Amino acid sequence: MKQRPGADALLEAALTTLQEDLLPTLNGRQKFQAAMIARAISVAKQDLEGAAESRRSELQSFARLYGRDVGDDLAALRRQLAADIRARKFAAGKPEETRLIDHLVETTATELRITNTKYLAQRQRGRGAESAV
Amino acid sequence: MGLSVMLANNIAAIEAFLRRATGAKEVAVKLVGRLGGGAIQENWAVDLAIDGKTIAAILRADAPSGIDESWGKAQEFALLKVVHAAGVKAPQPLWLEETGSVIGQPFHLTQRLSGSADPRKLVRALEEEEGDALAQELGAELAKLHRIAPAAAQADLAFLPAPAADLVAARLAEFRRRLDALPEAQPVLEWAVNRLEDEAPAYARGGDVIRFCHRDFRTGNYLVENAGLTGVLDFEFAGWSDPYEDLGWFCARCWRFGMYSAEAGGIGRRDAFYAGYEAAGGAPVDDGKVRFWEQMAALRWAIMSLEQAERHLSGRERSMELALTGLVSLEMEYDLLIDLRLPGFKPVPKKRNEEGDAA
Known part of the structure; x- marks a missing residue:
């Protein structure tokens, strides 16, 4: 909608009110529920803010993976990829497997940045061989 | 209502x-x-x-x-x-x-047994020694459970399906069926199934046994009072399986509730858990095989969490908690992408003076 405040500002206002005014007054199950609502709003807000960019980067990643123009139907592309993986089209130890893993790590990290950026940071800092991002 | x-x-x-x-x-x-x-x-x-x-x-x-x-x-x-x-x-x-x-x-x-099952509070409340002692106690309890063998099973358990001859293959086939039943494609989880399928032969030992397994044995599903175990709960997934499915589920990263260095359930050392298991008559624990089953656990929990979200999304059961559970699968997906590429599924040991980050 063109009317101000837009979706992002409304979510921001809702989240602030919930976290600063409401949550401190609650206990027990209600506090738990309010914390879940805050988390849901926060993830939705992050998703909304980064939606265009993450869509663009996932499409670019698909284009690199398949080495061709891939169109713009992400759901169909993910279905195709899942089917290709199950059909073992990315041979182990071959460059196509490296490209596949790069794609999977990158797209998963992008989503995890939206849902739980702390978790992502913690794992990237950790001891694993997280070379692809 | x-x-x-x-x-x-x-x-x-x-x-x-x-x-x-x-x-x-x-x-x-x-x-x-x-x-x-x-x-x-x-x-x-x-x-x-x-x-x-x-x-x-x-x-x-x-x-x-x-x-x-x-x-x-x-x-x-x-x-x-x-x-x-x-x-x-x-x-x-x-x-x-x-x-x-x-x-x-x-x-x-x-x-009704006394004690609390709250996993987040537990993993943060325990002192190091208490945590190791509890891990040991839980290992011993699990060994007791794994003494129940199909041959000696009472008629009461006749409803439990017979285990597949190749248990890992059966689990992976089941995972693929469950992925097919989800509305969205899951490329990372498909890749993880393939990886585990490729790795499985290295972890299929000659002496594999089938025992009574809890199949949800983890922190959050047992009661603790004064740092001691008061009861194991939630047997609704139990069945005949490889005991390593329970050992791996307990140690899996996704069930450490943020205390990642306490590799036994976020509460204690892996060694303490294994020692308790062995001392109570469990078979000697093969660490490599436990780690393989930890990856199976991450994959299973990723699929389960997506299924939980679908219970909400389908309208069968509206629940904020179930909806949010769906988001957790991304954490396991990222974990699988890292851990399934590590030799023996083990973190690369840090070399002295090489890494300043003590995380």
């Missing part, structure tokens, strides 16, 4: 049921409150007075929409009987109502 309303309206019916089940003249049921951890089950603390004798009990009924993997109330009751008889610290099963005619769905009553 929520179960809370149903229960409050049906106290008289539950009392009548208990009079029939016990033959007692005087039965009074008092609702104490709802207990947490009810994504699959609804658990209620109730105080029973049966001919003057007071019993602290738990009433357990299925949540409005169950998940396919879990047993119904009658089977769970039978499982508890066997487990309790085997000397495992588990709630004693008391009465079963399996027709659904009393409160609208089947339920059972079990003994």
Whole structure:
């Protein structure tokens, strides 16, 4: 909608009110529920803010993976990829497997940045061989 | 109508049921409150007075929409009987109502054990030594459970399906079926199934055994009081399996509740857990095989969490908690992408002076 405040500002206002005014007054199950609502709003807000960019980067990643123009139907592309993986089209130890893993790590990290950026940071800092991002 | 309303309206019916089940003249049921951890089950603390004798009990009924993997109330009751008889610290099963005619769905009553199951509080409250001692105690308890073998199994367990000859292959085939049933494609999880399929032969040992397994043995599913174990809970996924499925599930990263360096359930050292298991008569623990099953665990929990979200999204059971659970799968996906590429699924050991980050 063109009317101000837009979706992002409304979510921001809702989240602030919930976290600063409401949550401190609650206990027990209600506090738990309010914390879940805050988390849901926060993830939705992050998703909304980064939606265009993450869509663009996932499409670019698909284009690199398949080495061709891939169109713009992400759901169909993910279905195709899942089917290709199950059909073992990315041979182990071959460059196509490296490209596949790069794609999977990158797209998963992008989503995890939206849902739980702390978790992502913690794992990237950790001891694993997280070379692809 | 929520179960809370149903229960409050049906106290008289539950009392009548208990009079029939016990033959007692005087039965009074008092609702104490709802207990947490009810994504699959609804658990209620109730105080029973049966001919003057007071019993602290738990009433357990299925949540409005169950998940396919879990047993119904009658089977769970039978499982508890066997487990309790085997000397495992588990709630004693008391009465079963399996027709659904009393409160609208089947339920059972079990003994109410003391202690807390809250995993987040537990992993942060324990001192290091307490945590290792608890890990050891849990290892011992699991070994007790794994003594129950199919050959010696009571007729009570006849409903448990026979295990597949190739258990890992059967689990992976099941994962693929469950991925097919989800509305969105899951490329990372498809890749993880392939990786585990490729790795499996290296972890199939000649002496593999099949035992009674809990299949949800993890922090959050046992009770602790004063840093000691008071009871193992939630047997609704139990069945015949490779004991390593339980060992791996317990140690899996996704069940450490943020305390990642405490590799046994977020509470203690892996060695302490293994030592407790072996000292109580469990077979010597093969660390590599446990780690393989930890990856199986991450994959299984990723799929389960997506299924939880679908319970909400399908409208079968509206729940904020179930909806948020769906988001957790991304954490396991990222973990799988890292851990399935590590040799032996082990973190690369840090070299001295090479890495400043002590995380």
